Amino acid sequence: MTDLPAPTLKDVAPADAAKPRREQIHEVASRLFSERGYHATSMRDLAGQLGMQGGSLYAHISGKEELLVEIVSRASRQFDAALFLLRDAELPADQKLREAMHRHLRVVADNMESATVFFHEWKHLSPAAYRHVTDWRDTIDTFYRDLIVQGVREGTLRPDLDVKMTANLILSAVNWTYTWYRPGGELTPRQVAESFADMLLSGLCTPQGAAGPGQTAPARTGEVQP
Amino acid sequence: MTDLPAPTLKDVAPADAAKPRREQIHEVASRLFSERGYHATSMRDLAGQLGMQGGSLYAHISGKEELLVEIVSRASRQFDAALFLLRDAELPADQKLREAMHRHLRVVADNMESATVFFHEWKHLSPAAYRHVTDWRDTIDTFYRDLIVQGVREGTLRPDLDVKMTANLILSAVNWTYTWYRPGGELTPRQVAESFADMLLSGLCTPQGAAGPGQTAPARTGEVQP
DNA sequence: CCTACCGATCGGTAGG
DNA sequence: CCTACCGATCGGTAGG
Incomplete structure (x- = not known):
């Protein structure tokens, strides 16, 4: 016609x-x-x-909650996607950790707003969507724990590491970036990741300092306790 | 009235x-x-x-906002008080860091709820109270940066550390605990602090130079007690 | 995409 | 500390 x-x-x-x-x-x-x-x-x-x-x-949308669910689950998927392909990569654990931190951090850096919503507003989700977040936490947690176990097994990482605490420490570093990182600033996600990984892997102490780190000084600490 | x-x-x-x-x-x-x-x-x-x-x-109270202001500024004061006396303590930087992390972490652990409010709800404060939080951030940030500078100067910490990034990493570890720590659980704040400090100071990698898992013994103070 | 409107609930107050 | 109430605003809908 x-x-x-x-x-x-x-x-x-x-x-x-x-x-x-x-x-x-x-x-x-x-x-x-x-x-x-x-x-x-x-x-x-x-x-x-x-x-x-x-x-x-x-x-255009069905309601306010839909927006929250969408934002949170998109963020969730981004984190998953960032680390999924790394899971079975054949890399020494330390390099794998560097790469994982970089990818994890890039998701945060590239999505500062959604990441903030993800970390702050998940408590307002309905039970179903709530599960999504819980599942994500578990997935990511498991990823890092497996990575550490692998590293210990292959001799890359210290054998005396507490796996859960180590994963906690790494997750602290990458997740907390949502509070301070500024995308337009001087640091790229890669630089932050490398810097964090350097410090985490090699430690802050002078390599074999005279006294060595970790000695306790109970008598001294007592002085400053309230 | x-x-x-x-x-x-x-x-x-x-x-x-x-x-x-x-x-x-x-x-x-x-x-x-x-x-x-x-x-x-x-x-x-x-x-x-x-x-x-x-x-x-x-x-009993003047309004909702008063509650938020009180909760946040109390938390703020607790953090300040926890670290204030440490500032001029004469300790090697690594030990000072251990102690600081322990105190910082204890404030979080002993006040999980206020700490959560502190980290999540400060954006809803009035400009005046808002300053309080900003000031706290600066104070704590400066504390850790000074600590790192001291450590580098005295040779306890690596000379190649980026001071800001190092402070960021430490703050990540202690602040992020508000998301996962469970006060009734198996870990005391001290154990968490020692574990984190051990990892941060000595690093996650197997000590190089020594072959295999035969570790030299930096940082074993933080043995987690059952 | 707008106008006009709904019932529900909000923080807070009056007066006791 | 309660009852009763205020104006404001909320998420959402009807009908165009």
């Missing part, structure tokens, strides 16, 4: 095709949730930042 | 004097704010847990 309506400029404009309205909503929601928190962000705030009315959001 | 009733016998009874109503409110608020977040906790929730009506809270 007749031609299909020709695509208008607006419809094919790259900026529009690249960022459909739904995607824009998610992005702004990530920003607001990370800045103000989930419950302190109203749907009207969100709509306002996108130049529309509160009720109009519901033409 | 706050007419506090004259102290009755009940008010000065020991059990009451130990935990005045105001104190109870702060405790429950810490718990609820840490579990559900500040904005997701209503004054009626809070009152309900204390067996009273929402409006009754205002006989």
